[in-house]
Each structure stands twice: as structure tokens, then as C-alpha cells.
Amino acid sequence: xxxxINQAKHNHVLHDSICENYKxxxxxxxxxxxxxxxxxxxxxxxxxxxxxxxxxxxxINGNIRGGSHNASMPIQDTARQNYMNLYHYSQSARYEGFKxxxxxxxxxxxxxxxxxECFNQFKKFIVTSQVPINx
Amino acid sequence: MTKxxxxxxxxxxxxxxxxxxxxxxxxxxxxxxxxxxxLDSGIKTEFIQKMELFMVNPLQALLDxxxxxxxxxxxxxxxxxxxxxxxxxxxxxxxxxFKKRNGSATMYMIVLNQDNFNNRxxxxxxxxxxxxxxxxxxxxxxxxxxxxxxxxxxxxxxSVA
Numbered sequence: 609x610x611x612x613i614n615q616a617k618h619n620h621v622l623h624d625s626i627c628e629n630y631k632x633x634x635x636x637x638x639x640x641x642x643x644x645x646x647x648x649x650x651x652x653x654x655x656x657x658x659x660x661x662x663x664x665x666x667x668i669n670g671n672i673r674g675g676s677h678n679a680s681m682p683i684q685d686t687a688r689q690n691y692m693n694l695y696h697y698s699q700s701a702r703y704e705g706f707k708x709x710x711x712x713x714x715x716x717x718x719x720x721x722x723x724x725e726c727f728n729q730f731k732k733f734i735v736t737s738q739v740p741i742n743x
Numbered sequence: 744m745t746k747x748x749x750x751x752x753x754x755x756x757x758x759x760x761x762x763x764x765x766x767x768x769x770x771x772x773x774x775x776x777x778x779x780x781x782l783d784s785g786i787k788t789e790f791i792q793k794m795e796l797f798m799v800n801p802l803q804a805l806l807d808x809x810x811x812x813x814x815x816x817x818x819x820x821x822x823x824x825x826x827x828x829x830x831x832x833x834x835x836x837x838x839x840x841f842k843k844r845n846g847s848a849t850m851y852m853i854v855l856n857q858d859n860f861n862n863r864x865x866x867x868x869x870x871x872x873x874x875x876x877x878x879x880x881x882x883x884x885x886x887x888x889x890x891x892x893x894x895x896x897x898x899x900x901x902s903v904a
Contacts, residue, residue, distance in 0.1 A: 666880055673875065689864065692871050700885040703850055711896050715889055722860055 609655040613741055616648035635716035636701040642727045643698035646691055649734040649741060654681055656739055669695065687733035690726040697723045817844070820882050821903075824851065827869050828904035836862050838891065841900035850885045852897045863888060 623641035626634050650668065654661040659681040661671040669692065674682040683691075697719050734741055778788035787795065797804040821842075828851075831837040838854040855862050870886050873879065889897060 666874075666877075669874060689867070689871070692874075693864070693867050696867055696870055696874075696886065699883070700850070700887050703845070703848070703885050703887070708896065711893055714893060715887060718858065718888065718890060722863055725860060 609652045609739070612648045612652035612655060613739070616645045616652065616741065619644045619648065632717075633713055635713065635720040638720050639694075639697045639701045639716065639723045642723050643694045646694050646727060646730050649731065649739065650691065652739050652741070653683075653734060653737055656737075657681060665695065684733060687730055690730040690733070693726040694723055694730065697726075813847070816882060817849075820849070820884065823873075824849075824884060825903050828853075831866065831869075832904045836865055837904055839894060839902065840904035841897045842903045843900050847881070848883045848885065850887055851903065852887050852889045852900065854889050854891055854894045854897075858888060858890060 619641050623638055623645065626638055626641065647668070650661070650672065659671075661668050661681050670678070671680045672683045672688050672691065673679050674685055674688065682688075701716065701719070731741070774788070774790055778791040781788055782791055793804065793807075796807070828837055828840045832840075835856055838856045840854070841852040843850045843852070853866060855866075866886060866888075870884070873884060
């Protein structure tokens with residue numbers, strides 16, 4: 609479990625560093641970092657619960673879905689929704705269809721605000737699930 | 744063949760589908776026969792030309808088939824997503840939406856009437872449902888929320904709501 613917590617911390621440091629150095633830009637990377645912190649929290653939780661949630665995004669997304677017959681580690685609906693929101697934001701953050709950087713930055717800023725809210729909620733779920741991410 | 748004891752299929756609907764397929768095969772068979780008759784006169788119908796392509800350049804013929812299948816898949820996905828946007832617009836959640844295709848991926852730019860976390864979550868519920876269908880990695884769609892003041896930047900894209 610600790611290896612995933614360490615990886616989450618590693619990504620979190622990068623997120624904080626981007627925020628510190630680029631307060632009003634690189635929201636796409638801030639979002640991406642948050643998602644990759646969250647996915648490692650999730651993997652740590654799976655390790656703690658001795659569950660195999662797979663390796664690909666599709667496998668992981670399916671294995672945490674409540675109500676799914678084959679899900680190996682269903683989690684609370686709200687926690688899953690927050691995780692999936694982060695997943696979707698990180699997917700669209702890496703979409704290369706925008707040429708106007710100013711517009712791109714403006715729309716990603718709002719995405720980041722919501723991502724941060726989802727991340728903080730998801731982190732609370734991880735903490736209450738007894739994953740020692742703050743030690 | 745033994746019939747299943749618990750047939751959960753909708754028989755009338757399935758029967759209609761099977762009948763439609765028999766009709767399709769009947770029409771197709773007539774088309775092929777018609778093409779065969781014309782070929783004797785040196786004329787190649789569109790279908791006979793496709794058969795010829797399969798003989799002389801099977802890779803190109805298969806790629807053409809794939810293109811046709813892809814186009815059909817995109818049409819189905821478009822219809823599914825557009826239906827959602829119509830409903831979301833009626834519910835006064837979505838103000839407008841635009842579509843941009845990039846390879847197999849489709850980006851939808853969405854302007855909400857009220858851009859808040861609750862309304863974003865409502866839109867993401869649908870995306871979550873779509874991603875659970877098992878086709879997401881082959882036919883990905885992305886949602887990008889757009890602030891109202893930036894809506895004009897996207898009006899040149901294809902409007903879907």
C-alpha cells in the first residue's frame with residue numbers, strides 16, 4: 609500500500625509546485641496531477657482491502673462501480689462520482705483540439721476549481737477509509 | 744435445437760427484426776443476381792464493383808468497409824448524445840452545445856445556463872453512464888464546459904443543442 613501512497617505524494621508535490629509557480633496557468637496539468645494523486649489513493653485503498661481493481665482506467669472505473677455485478681471494490685456513490693469527475697476532467701484536459709491558448713486557459717480554470725472540489729471530497733473519503741495518506 | 748426454458752427476449756420485437764433481416768437478404772440476393780445478369784453484358788453495378796475490389800485489393804476493400812462501419816457507429820453515438828442534450832436543454836440545464844470530431848474522439852463543448860458544480864455533476868452522470876457501456880476506449884467522447892462569455896468562440900463548430 610505504501611508504494612501507492614508514496615506515488616500519490618510524489619504527484620501531489622508536482623501539483624503544489626505547479627500551483628506555486630504558475631498560479632494562473634497550466635490548469636490542464638494541475639487537473640492531470642490531481643487525477644493521478646486520486647488514482648494512487650484508490651490503488652492504496654484497494655491494496656489495503658486486498659482487492660484487485662485492475663490496471664487500465666476502464667477496469668478501475670468498472671471495479672469501483674456500485675451496483676455492478678462484477679465490481680471487485682464498489683465504493684460509495686459520492687466518492688465514485690468525485691473520482692469519475694476527476695477522470696473525465698483529466699481526459700478532456702489532454703484533448704488537443706484547442707488552438708486558442710487564452711480560451712483554453714479560461715475554460716480550464718473553471719474545470720480546475722471543480723476538480724479541486726472533487727479531489728478534496730475524494731480525499732476525505734480515502735482518509736475515512738483508513739488509508740494513512742497523511743502520515 | 745432445444746429451446747431455452749426461460750426465453751427473456753421480446754419475441755414480437757425479435758421476430759420483427761428477424762423478418763426484416765430475411766427481407767434484407769431477399770433484396771440483397773436480387774441485387775446480386777441483377778448485377779450478375781448485367782455483368783454478362785459487360786456492365787458492373789456498384790455492388791459488383793465492390794466485389795471486384797475485394798478480389799483485386801482486399802485491404803482497400805476492408806478499409807472501405809471499416810470506414811462505413813465507423814460512420815455508422817458515429818451516427819449512433821451522435822444520436823445517443825444529442826438525445827441527452829435535447830433533454831438537458833428542456834430541463835434548462837444546458838444553454839447550448841457544440842461538437843468537434845478529432846479522429847475517433849468527439850469533443851462536446853457545453854454551455855450551461857448556470858455553471859455550478861451541481862449542474863456539471865448532472866452532465867457528468869451521463870458521461871459516466873456512457874463510459875460504462877464498454878465502448879468508451881473505442882468511441883471516446885469528451886465533455887468540455889464553456890463559460891457563457893466564451894460561447895461565441897465555439898459558434899463556428901457544429902451545434903448539437
